Amino acid sequence: MTSNDMLNKLVMVTGATGGIGKETARALQQMGAHVVIVGRNPQKTADVVAEMKSQNPSGGEVDGLVADLSSLADIRRLAEEFKQKYDRLDVLVNNAGAYFNKREISVDGFEMTFALNHLGYFYLTNLLLDLIKSSAPARIVNVSSGAHAMGKINFDNLNAKGLFVGWTAYGTSKLMNILFTRELSRRLEGTRVTVNALHPGFVATNFGHNGNGIGKWLIQLTQRSALTPEQGAQTSIYLASSPEVSGVSGAYFSESKIVQPSKAAQDDDLALRLWEVSEQLIAEREKTFA
């Protein structure tokens, strides 16, 4: 896809009310794509839609949808709403994610980092996959992080019971993003749908500002030397739109180049197991997904 090719493309960007997601959505809309931004706060989502429309009146259309992506029911409702409103999806950017300083539990009983950062990507993508396949050539972009290298999956304790270390939970969820990307890429062979993961760099956004104490202070301090959200969005924009990667799938990118992720992130058995366990956990709570 070139910039011109983004005309008439339908794109969904999650977590697009701020930070990297907002800049990704903005750039793709400037290229002419019809962008559907997903936020969790109705007013903030409406404000970003209005802002994008007024800043780029000659860009593509912009719509907003609202969902809490840590909730399986909300994800299902979002996917249903999207399918009722639109008949294609050319690019899905899974971007909404967060770091949790303290252990929190989602409405479905999952630890929040796992629920939002992994199950959010996994479930939304799977619910939209038929539509994405029918729109091929199409792309899925998963925003991961270099923090994946700190991750370690314990299938006996996916909800991080006991001593909770926020950065370990976060790193593990970002490792899951890459493993999900690999296994999905394998399943999508021959469909002309690609899926890639990326590290956006260290970016000054609201990321980590939901915590408190020294962790929040340290993030804010180090963010002074970080990339701007616009700079941090570049690899997401590249993977969503560049013709250079039209046939590339299952890879992990940083600064718009393929890089090797950690050894664990290249473990295809681990990727398959994560897929099956995620599917099972969701199926136990959701009758629509098996």
Ligand SMILES: NC(=O)c1ccc[n+]([C@@H]2O[C@H](COP(=O)([O-])OP(=O)(O)OC[C@H]3O[C@@H](n4cnc5c(N)ncnc54)[C@H](OP(=O)(O)O)[C@@H]3O)[C@@H](O)[C@H]2O)c1
């Ligand atoms: N910043 C970095 O240095 C960095 C580095 C590596 C990877 N990343 C990854 O980049 C992605 C974007 O992060 P960011 O830095 O742009 O952070 P951010 O500024 O905090 O933006 C996160 C976005 O996700 C949304 N969100 C949070 N919880 C949600 C929920 N439960 N349901 C739906 N949406 C939710 C936020 O909505 P609100 O506007 O309502 O808060 C916001 O739009 C994340 O996946 C993060 O892991 C960031």
